[in-house]
Amino acid sequence: MRATVMYSAGDVQIENVPDAQIIEPTDAVIRVSRACVCGSDLWPYQKMERSETGRVMGHEAIGVVEDVGAEVRRIKRGDFVIMPFAFSDGTCVFCHDGLQTSCIHGGFFGTTEVAGAQAEAVRIPLADGTLFPLGIHADETLMASLLTLSDVMGTGHHAAVMANVTPGKIVAVVGDGAVGLCGVIAAKRLGAEQIIILGRHTDRIALAKNFGATDVVSERGDEAVERVRELTDGFGVHSVLECVGLEQAMDTAIGIARPGGAVGRVGVPQEQTIPGSEPAFYNNVTVGGGPAPVRAYIEDLLPDVLEGKIEPGRVFDRTVDLDGVPDGYRAMNDRKAIKVMVTP
Numbered sequence: 549m550r551a552t553v554m555y556s557a558g559d560v561q562i563e564n565v566p567d568a569q570i571i572e573p574t575d576a577v578i579r580v581s582r583a584c585v586c587g588s589d590l591w592p593y594q595k596m597e598r599s600e601t602g603r604v605m606g607h608e609a610i611g612v613v614e615d616v617g618a619e620v621r622r623i624k625r626g627d628f629v630i631m632p633f634a635f636s637d638g639t640c641v642f643c644h645d646g647l648q649t650s651c652i653h654g655g656f657f658g659t660t661e662v663a664g665a666q667a668e669a670v671r672i673p674l675a676d677g678t679l680f681p682l683g684i685h686a687d688e689t690l691m692a693s694l695l696t697l698s699d700v701m702g703t704g705h706h707a708a709v710m711a712n713v714t715p716g717k718i719v720a721v722v723g724d725g726a727v728g729l730c731g732v733i734a735a736k737r738l739g740a741e742q743i744i745i746l747g748r749h750t751d752r753i754a755l756a757k758n759f760g761a762t763d764v765v766s767e768r769g770d771e772a773v774e775r776v777r778e779l780t781d782g783f784g785v786h787s788v789l790e791c792v793g794l795e796q797a798m799d800t801a802i803g804i805a806r807p808g809g810a811v812g813r814v815g816v817p818q819e820q821t822i823p824g825s826e827p828a829f830y831n832n833v834t835v836g837g838g839p840a841p842v843r844a845y846i847e848d849l850l851p852d853v854l855e856g857k858i859e860p861g862r863v864f865d866r867t868v869d870l871d872g873v874p875d876g877y878r879a880m881n882d883r884k885a886i887k888v889m890v891t892p
């Protein structure tokens with residue numbers, strides 16, 4: 549089968565690899581209907597050291613179950629399913645707590661150990677726990693939004709949950725990438741009264757406003773902090789969604805949180821330390837977040853997608869086939885595309 553293999557920073561190839569197949573009796577194999585390129589795929593795209601074997605990329609997909617192992621009970625051949633970016637058994641203490649990204653038997657797709665979904669097919673470990681069967685047939689108009697439930701929409705939602713967004717709150721979203729844009733959707737959905745997006749790309753800002761952002765701050769650093777304070781009677785915001793992962797973004801996030809506020813961080817951190825320790829301490833700012841348990845959020849978000857109340861699929865502004873994936877990485881890295889969808 550054909551798949552996307554990354555060998556080093558900037559080196560993404562479409563290659564023939566061994567077919568995805570059942571290895572453990574708890575596995576399934578899905579034929580990928582849609583996959584996509586994640587903002588977090590851009591970190592290895594910028595930094596990965598050369599690997600002789602490479603890494604089959606992609607951790608977001610929807611697809612149709614093609615085969616199941618002997619011990620798979622709940623998932624059936626032909627099911628149309630969402631593949632969350634982490635696999636999980638669905639039975640351990642953390643899965644029961646709705647934190648499937650910490651499953652004691654779990655792990656992540658698109659790593660050197662488990663092949664990813666920017667491919668024709670993908671092997672799903674722990675299929676019964678991992679996959680979410682949609683119980684509907686693939687509907688072309690819904691594909692893009694359903695795909696976002698595998699990561700980006702669930703991740704934006706997680707940022708909002710960790711930042712304690714509730715009705716009436718003043719919210720800021722740091723970052724205008726696809727996760728930040730989904731964070732705007734999530735904040736609005738949870739009842740935020742004012743939503744300030746911090747970003748500077750015209751097309752993304754327009755979409756953010758369409759999703760419910762009320763104010764735009766395009767400054768950076770101290771100027772951004774000052775501008776947000778001006779918009780909030782000098783106090784800062786209740787909830788900050790940090791959707792970037794860089795030091796300056798976190799510094800800004802803590803700088804704009806009001807005393808007693810919270811920062812929900814979902815940008816994969818690129819440094820070992822969290823900046824802003826002193827202001828966070830003196831302002832009693834809660835800092836939380838991590839990899840989103842998107843498997844737990846699908847149930848919550850899916851009805852709104854099916855009813856058309858939210859349309860997170862609009863973050864995709866480019867669609868490619870497998871041969872177009874290397875160009876897709878380039879476009880996202882050059883900020884020429886917000887998020888790229890793949891139709892294998």
Ligand SMILES: [Zn+2]
Pocket residue numbers: 636637638639640641642643644648650651652653654
């Ligand atoms: Zn588990």
